[in-house]
Amino acid sequence: MIYRENGQFKTSYAADQQIFPIAQDRWAVLAIVAFAFVGIPFLVDEYLFRAILIPFLILALAALGVNLLVGYCGQITLGAGAFMAVGAYAAYNFLIRIDGMPMLAAILLGGFVAAVVGIVFGIPSLRVRGLYLAMATLAAQFFWDWAFLRISWFTNNAPSGSVSVSNLELLGWSIDAPIEKYLFCLGLLALFALLAKNMTRSAMGRQWMAIRDMDVAAEVIGIRPMFAKLSAFAVSSFYLGVAGALWGFVHLGSWEPAAFSIDRSFQLLFMVIIGGMGSIMGSFFGAAFIVVLPIFLNQFLPWLGGLVGLHISTAGVSHAEFMIFGALIVFFLIVEPHGIARLWSTGKEKLRLWPFPH
C-alpha cells in the first residue's frame, strides 16, 4: 500500500507527460541522483571508484548510445567499440594539436567526430537491415582497429602506439583524484541520460521506434527512413564517442586501440540486451551488471570452490564469465527481450497492487 498512485490525478497533459508521472518514482529517482552526487563521495574508497564506479558511469553512457540505436531504432550494431575509439582518438588529437583546447570541449568534439563517422557507416542501413547491417558495423570495427594501430598520425606518432592524456582540467578545476573523476563522469552521464530520455519521449524518439517496429507504415505517415536512421546513428555515435573519450581520458589515462576492440562492442551490446532494449533505465542496469559480475565472480567463485575443496584458477573464472554471459543473453532473448528493466517494471506493477492479488 506504499507504492500507489491513488489520489494523484493529472489535470493537464503536461503533468501526464512528465518523465516519471508517479510521484513516488519522481522522489525515488531524485533521491538516488542526490545520493550519487552527495552521499557516495563520502562513503566509498578509492578502489571502488577506480574499479567499479567510474567504469560503470562511462560504460553506462556508452550503453545508452547503443540502446538508442539498437533498442529504440532497431538497427543492430556490432561495432560500438569502434565509435568509442573514434571519439577517444579524435578528442586526443583536438587536445594535443590545438593549443589551449579545453578538455571538455575536446571530449565533446570527439563525440561530434564520432557522430559524423557514425553517419558514414550508417549509410548501408538505408539499403540493408539485420544481418547485413551487422556486417557493415563490423567493417567499421575492423577498419578503425586497423587505422588507429597503423596510421601513426592518429596517435601523434607515438612510438609505442599508445597515447596518454594527463592534467585534466575543467574551468580551473583539476580533475585528478578518483572522487573528482567520478563526479565529472557522473555529471556528464546525468546530463546525457536526461537528454536521451527527452529525445526518446518526443517526436524524434517516436520516429526511431516507428522505424524499428514497422518501417513501411512509418514511411507512409511521412517519416523518412534515411533521416530517422542516420539521426539515430549520429546521436548513438555521439554518445559512444563521448564515452570513448572519457574512457581514454578519465578512466585509462593512456590507452591503445585494443581498449576499444570488438570485445568491447560485444560487451556493450550485451549490456543493452541484458539491461533492456528500448529502455533508458535498462542501459544503467546492464552496465552495472556487466561491470560488477566479473568482480563478483572473481571473489565469489574461488570461495565457492574452496567450500567443496576445488581450486578455481583465474582462467576458470574467466570461462565461467563467458558461460554466464552467454547463458544470460540466450535466456533474456528467449524469456524477456526487454531485459532487467522489464523485470523491474513488472515488479513495480506487482508492488502497486500489493497487498491485493489483483
Next chain:
Amino acid sequence: MAFFLETLIGGLMAGMLYSLVALGFVLIYKASGVFNFAQGALVLFAALAMARFSEWLPGWTGIDSPILANIGAFVLAGLVMFAVAWIIERLVLRHLVNQEGATLLMVTLGIAYLLEGIGQGFFGNDIYKIDVGMPKEPVMVLENMFEGGILINKEDFIAALIAALLVGALTLFFQKTATGRALRAVADDHQAAQSIGIPLNRIWVIIWLVAGLVALVAGIIWGSKLGVQFSLATVALRALPVVILGGLTSVPGAIVGGLIIGVGEKLSEVYLGPYVGGGIEIWFAYMLALVFLLFRPQGLFGEKIIDRV
C-alpha cells in the same frame, strides 16, 4: 608472374578454408533463417574436442597407434558435436521460432560465448596440436613453365582437396537423399514443410550437426596448420564477408565467395599492403563485401529479397 601465381594460389588455398566456415553459415541459414555467429565457436569447440581426445585416448584405452587415436578422437568429437546440436535445438532454437533475424543473430552471439566458455573450461585453454599426419613440406610445380617454378604447400593442397570433397558430398546429400530434400523444403518455407509432416525440430538438429561436422573438418585443417587456440573462434569473423559476397542461401556462393575473398585478401596484402602499412586483410574483405552489398544486397548467388506490403 610466378610470384603473382604463387600469391594467387596461396589465396585460393586460404579461400577454401573460408569457404568451409562459410558453408557452415549457409547450411544453418538456409534451414532455419538463423545467421549463426557461433560458427567460429563451433570450429573452436570441435577442434578442441578433437585435439584433446586424440591426446587423451591413448591413456584411456592403451591404444598406441596415432591413426587409431585420431579416428577414435574424430568419432568422439563427432558425437560431441551431435550433443551440442541437440542441446542447442532443445534449449534455444525451438523457443525462437518465427523471431526476427536480428534477435536470432544476437542469440547466436550468446551461444558463441557459452561454447567458448564451456569448451575452454572443459578442454583447457592452452595451444594444442592436432596431428593427422598431413605432410608439411612444400613442393615445386610447373618448374618447366616458370623460372624456379611455383612453391605450393602440400598441406594446403590436401586441405583444399578435403574441402572440395566435403562440398561435393554435401551437394550430393542435399540433392539425392530424403533428408536433404526435406532440408531444402524447410529452407523454402517453414510452415509448408511442417504441414506436410516434416519434423522441423529433427531437421534443425540434423542441420546443426552437419554444420558442427563441417566445423570439425575446418577445425582439424586449421588446427593442424596453426594449432588449436582461442583465436580459432575468430575465423567466423573472417568468413563473414564470404557469405555476404556469395549470398546467404547459396552453397556454391559460399565456395566462390570464399575463393574471391581469399584471393582478394592475399593480393591486396601483397600489392596494396606495403603502401598503407600492412595488416589490411581483415577490413579489406569487409569493405569489399560492403561495397558489393550496396549494389547487390542478395549477394552473388543469393535469392532476391522482395518486400511485400
Next chain:
Amino acid sequence: MREIGDVILDLRGISLSFGGVKALTDISFDVREHEVRAIIGPNGAGKSSMLNVINGVYRPQQGEVILRGDHFKRMDPYRAAKAGIARTFQSLALFKGMSVIDNIMTGRNLKMKANLFQQAVWWGMAAREELAHRAKVEEIIDFLEIQHIRKTPVGRLPYGLQKRVDLGRALAMEPQILLLDEPMAGMNVEEKQDMSRFILDVNDQFGTTIVLIEHDMGVVMDLSDRVVVLDYGRKIGDGSPDEVRTNPEVIKAYLGASH
C-alpha cells in the same frame, strides 16, 4: 454536409509488375473530392497494389498519378504523406512496441517542427508542440472511443481495437485523402458497424475523401458513392453501386471466383 466536388486524384494507365508477374494492367480511374470511392474485386485482383501505387510504396512501370493537377510518374511515400494522403493497412502495421497515444502521436510527425536539440532539452517549441499535438491526439482518441486503452502498448490489444488505432494514426495526419485497406476484415458485426460509423463520420465531418478496399459487399454498397471493380489486375467495372451490381462482367468475375 459534404458535397462531392471535382476530381482530386486521377490515375491514368497504371501498369505494375513484379519480376514478370503482372499485378496491375493499364488501370485508370479517378477520385472526386469528398467522395467515398471503393475498390472491390476477388482475392489477388490487385486492390492493395493499387493503394500502394497511390501512396508511392510501389512504383508502377507505366502510367501516372495526378494529384490536384500535379503529375507524378513516381510517387514516393514521403511526398504522398506531405500531400495529405494517409492510409491504413490490411495486415496490422502498428508500431507494436509503442502505446496507443504514441502510435497516434507518430501520425502528427509531419506537423511537428522542433529540431532534435530542442527536443533533447525539452524546451521552448518542442515542449509546446508536444502539448498542442497531445491535445489534438486526445480529440482523435475521443472520436474513436478508445480513451480506456490510451496508455496500453498496442501489441496487447485485441484485433478490432488495433484496427481502430490504425485508423486513428491515419486520422492524426488530418489527411485530405484517406486510403483504407480492408478496415473491417476479420471483425464481427458489431465492430463492423462501429467502423462504418467512424468512416462515415470522418467523411461527413472533416470532408475527407476516402478510397476504400473492402470484401463485405453489403458494407461497400452502403458506404460508397462510386465503385471500381478489379479482376486479375484489370478494371472490369466502374460506376455507382447500382451500376456495378448489374454489370454482367462483374457478376461473372464474382461467380467465377470461388467465394
